Amino acid sequence: MKISFPGFRTRSCGTLLLTECSAGVRNVGCSFSCSGCVSACTLVSFSTVLGCHPCFRLNMFSKGTKRKFSDGDEELSDESLVGARVASSYSLQRQSLLDMSLIKLQLCHMLVEPNLCRSVLIANTVRQIQEEMTHDGSWHMVTEAFCGTGQSPSERLVATEVLCRSREQDAEPKLFSVISYEGCREEEVVADETLCSVSVSETVSNVCLAGRIGQCWEKSELSDVERDEEALEDSRLGSGEDEEIDTEDGASTEGPKTIGQVFGTFEIKNGSPGPDSALEELFSDVDTSYYDLDTMLTGMQSAPKMGPYDLLDSLAPSHSSPSIVSPPNCRSDLNELDHIMEIIVGS
Amino acid sequence: MPLFVPVSFPPSERDQKADIISTVEFNYSGELLATGDKGGRVVIFQREQESKNRPSSRGEYNVYSTFQSHEPEFDYLKSLEIEEKINKIRWLPQQNAAHFLLSANDKTIKLWKISERDKRAEGYNLKDEDGRLRDPFRITTLRVSLSHLFQWHFELQVQPVKVPVLMPMDLMVEASPRRIFANAHTYHINSISVNSDYETYLSADDLRINLWHLEITDRSFSILYAISDVPLPILLKHVLPYIVDIKPANMEELTEVITAAECHPHQCNVFVYSSSKGTIRLCDMRAAALCDRHSKFFEEPEDPSSRSFFSEIISSISDVKFSHSGRYMMTRDYLSVKVWDLNMENRPVETYQVHEYLRSKLCSLYENDCIFDKFECCWNGSDSAIMTGSYNNFFRMFDRNTRRDITLEASRENSKPRAMLKPRKVCTGGKRKKDEISVDSLDFNKKILHTAWHPKENVIAVAATNNLYIFQDKLN
Numbered sequence: 001m002k003i004s005f006p007g008f009r010t011r012s013c014g015t016l017l018l019t020e021c022s023a024g025v026r027n028v029g030c031s032f033s034c035s036g037c038v039s040a041c042t043l044v045s046f047s048t049v050l051g052c053h054p055c056f057r058l059n060m061f062s063k064g065t066k067r068k069f070s071d072g073d074e075e076l077s078d079e080s081l082v083g084a085r086v087a088s089s090y091s092l093q094r095q096s097l098l099d100m101s102l103i104k105l106q107l108c109h110m111l112v113e114p115n116l117c118r119s120v121l122i123a124n125t126v127r128q129i130q131e132e133m134t135h136d137g138s139w140h141m142v143t144e145a146f147c148g149t150g151q152s153p154s155e156r157l158v159a160t161e162v163l164c165r166s167r168e169q170d171a172e173p174k175l176f177s178v179i180s181y182e183g184c185r186e187e188e189v190v191a192d193e194t195l196c197s198v199s200v201s202e203t204v205s206n207v208c209l210a211g212r213i214g215q216c217w218e219k220s221e222l223s224d225v226e227r228d229e230e231a232l233e234d235s236r237l238g239s240g241e242d243e244e245i246d247t248e249d250g251a252s253t254e255g256p257k258t259i260g261q262v263f264g265t266f267e268i269k270n271g272s273p274g275p276d277s278a279l280e281e282l283f284s285d286v287d288t289s290y291y292d293l294d295t296m297l298t299g300m301q302s303a304p305k306m307g308p309y310d311l312l313d314s315l316a317p318s319h320s321s322p323s324i325v326s327p328p329n330c331r332s333d334l335n336e337l338d339h340i341m342e343i344i345v346g347s
Numbered sequence: 348m349p350l351f352v353p354v355s356f357p358p359s360e361r362d363q364k365a366d367i368i369s370t371v372e373f374n375y376s377g378e379l380l381a382t383g384d385k386g387g388r389v390v391i392f393q394r395e396q397e398s399k400n401r402p403s404s405r406g407e408y409n410v411y412s413t414f415q416s417h418e419p420e421f422d423y424l425k426s427l428e429i430e431e432k433i434n435k436i437r438w439l440p441q442q443n444a445a446h447f448l449l450s451a452n453d454k455t456i457k458l459w460k461i462s463e464r465d466k467r468a469e470g471y472n473l474k475d476e477d478g479r480l481r482d483p484f485r486i487t488t489l490r491v492s493l494s495h496l497f498q499w500h501f502e503l504q505v506q507p508v509k510v511p512v513l514m515p516m517d518l519m520v521e522a523s524p525r526r527i528f529a530n531a532h533t534y535h536i537n538s539i540s541v542n543s544d545y546e547t548y549l550s551a552d553d554l555r556i557n558l559w560h561l562e563i564t565d566r567s568f569s570i571l572y573a574i575s576d577v578p579l580p581i582l583l584k585h586v587l588p589y590i591v592d593i594k595p596a597n598m599e600e601l602t603e604v605i606t607a608a609e610c611h612p613h614q615c616n617v618f619v620y621s622s623s624k625g626t627i628r629l630c631d632m633r634a635a636a637l638c639d640r641h642s643k644f645f646e647e648p649e650d651p652s653s654r655s656f657f658s659e660i661i662s663s664i665s666d667v668k669f670s671h672s673g674r675y676m677m678t679r680d681y682l683s684v685k686v687w688d689l690n691m692e693n694r695p696v697e698t699y700q701v702h703e704y705l706r707s708k709l710c711s712l713y714e715n716d717c718i719f720d721k722f723e724c725c726w727n728g729s730d731s732a733i734m735t736g737s738y739n740n741f742f743r744m745f746d747r748n749t750r751r752d753i754t755l756e757a758s759r760e761n762s763k764p765r766a767m768l769k770p771r772k773v774c775t776g777g778k779r780k781k782d783e784i785s786v787d788s789l790d791f792n793k794k795i796l797h798t799a800w801h802p803k804e805n806v807i808a809v810a811a812t813n814n815l816y817i818f819q820d821k822l823n
Binding site for chain 2: 093094097100104113115116117118120121123124125128129
């Protein structure tokens with residue numbers, strides 16, 4: 001059984017490039033050379049973005065894999081060996097895709113005005129991956145693959161480690177278990193070797209949602225106040241960061257910002273009934289007054305307009321409040337409209 | 348399939364970022380070709396009239412007018428810069444000697460009038476020979492004097508009045524903004540489309556669609572037709588500002604955006620809009636003032652065997668175009684072009700693979716953001732062929748009747764003037780034949796997003812980043 005995961009290929013050794021396209025393609029991560037051969041490449045350069053040394057990490061991973069399979073293969077059948085390797089490879093790739101998506105969503109904060117379509121598509125991808133991860137219970141497989149080797153958690157794949165994992169894990173896998181901002185701080189990514197010193201828990205769901213997904217495309221509606229708040233958070237977090245970042249924008253200050261926004265100000269959520277409500281709980285700190293700002297802004301267009309239909313203006317009930325209306329309001333307005341039409345037509 | 352030869356080459360390779368062409372559009376007669384670029388400029392090309400004197404210049408397009416349409420702006424309320432990049436240009440049908448077009452950036456639409464002047468008036472006698480303005484009272488003087496009682500003497504002094512004469516001058520093409528439609532879009536405008544009544548047009552952003560009247564700039568409209576079938580258009584801005592509004596009350600629930608919209612070429616009350624989930628909705632403005640209920644819903648069921656995490660992204664529709672006949676519409680998603688019969692909603696009638704070899708590269712393309720590239724597509728005048736762009740400066744044409752397709756390249760190196768364009772082929776696997784290009788060698792920075800086909804003839808315009816290529820059918 002072979003699971004094909006689009007876009008991933010393995011390279012034998014030498015310079016590890018993120019993309020397999022022609023040289024003209026822009027790489028988000030950086031290219032670096034590994035001392036030894038690597039047997040599997042995933043999107044490790046995103047670890048670079050997140051401030052770690054992936055090369056070292058990758059070597060450890062690959063050696064560990066080799067060791068495991070060479071030592072233990074007399075006990076395992078070939079088929080399950082291949083199956084386990086493929087399955088864990090798929091999970092790793094999926095995890096990497098998730099991380100990549102989260103980073104993209106973070107980066108869109110930095111842009112002048114984010115492309116809403118792109119943000120929505122990336123956010124949908126993130127949701128999709130996380131839904132699948134919950135249903136799979138796939139973290140079981142990942143932990144099994146690694147636990148046997150006795151590798152210390154710090155040698156695990158960078159991608160999973162950068163995202164802080166909750167210390168208080170429940171028995172069942174949780175989709176959006178995150179830790180509070182304060183607790184996370186001690187585990188933040190610093191310097192090179194040791195990443196988050198996390199304990200291996202039986203059931204892992206260490207997805208730390210970039211909770212600002214919703215805010216990503218609200219950015220165009222955010223006022224300066226909100227952005228100042230974020231900048232404040234970032235500056236608090238950013239002190240100990242080792243910044244080996246080579247993002248598209250080339251701004252070296254994006255590293256700490258990225259981490260800061262990944263962690264955000266979340267609380268531990270327990271017993272969330274399902275992905276959607278967990279999502280909403282996470283976003284519950286979003287100030288909904290900005291929606292009003294938006295409606296106010298768009299309503300402002302209509303306010304000063306004077307026209308030949310002022311009579312209708314005064315008759316319409318919802319005129320005072322600028323209206324980007326939800327459908328129920330529209331329909332009642334349309335009923336009013338019909339009424340007005342009857343008056344005009346003189347029926 | 349017509350055989351294309353290059354007609355016009357860009358004068359020189361230009362690498363300025365502001366010169367990236369962002370839209371290409373022929374006018375209704377095909378005589379004029381407008382391009383917009385990232386720097387907010389519009390360049391209009393005009394086709395040379397064929398003349399016996401210069402048969403070699405048969406149908407060349409030369410620069411007719413250049414003007415700055417939009418300037419960068421800063422939105423102080425949101426602390427965001429508004430790009431001046433021209434997202435779309437649409438021509439209005441010509442009604443008099445002047446030409447009109449609509450150009451849109453992210454937030455503002457402008458109606459431009461392009462008019463010619465080849466004569467100027469000379470001989471105004473408002474100035475002396477030495478250039479000084481004459482005292483107007485000296486030009487014609489009527490003096491009245493009362494010399495005797497009850498007798499009026501009139502002395503009329505009249506300077507000879509010279510009537511100004513029109514003298515020929517070098518042709519001057521002037522562009523002037525006639526209307527500015529602003530402050531109606533919170534999100535980025537992705538489409539504008541002129542209605543078949545030639546009085547209204549629609550503009551679409553990520554979440555809303557506005558209907559405008561070309562004469563009225565301070566508001567956009569909904570159209571409500573009265574209960575009886577007699578159309579009684581009441582223009583109501585305050586109650587229903589948009590004809591389509593898909594913004595959810597809670598922005599975190601947003602999972603789908605509008606990607607393109609177009610008016611039906613003949614039925615002025617019908618329009619379609621496409622979404623990021625690969626669906627198309629056809630709306631009839633007569634049905635409701637707010638078209639939140641579509642008349643038709645087009646969606647192809649997903650193929651479960653090819654499902655991946657990127658399925659939704661690659662199904663996002665980047666362009667939708669009605670055929671000239673109005674019977675069909677064409678949608679472009681990341682890997683394919685689909686032709687839909689307006690009477691069949693559950694699947695397209697034709698599907699053409701543009702670059703299926705990219706399916707195995709989707710993760711890399713996601714990583715470098717190429718998967719979000721918005722390719723456009725276009726019909727030829729008779730609706731028998733369709734064209735769309737790809738990477739490596741390749742563009743593809745599909746003949747709907749013969750089902751043949753061809754891949755051509757828009758590059759200076761690989762095409763000589765007057766020589767037929769050589770078909771290109773991408774090697775998808777196995778042994779690479781001579782002249783084939785392997786998928787890994789494709790340059791993903793060279794993308795052709797914008798193409799246009801002359802409405803009557805086999806002349807095509809292809810925008811390759813900074814350069815505009817115009818190709819013509821050799822047999823013409």
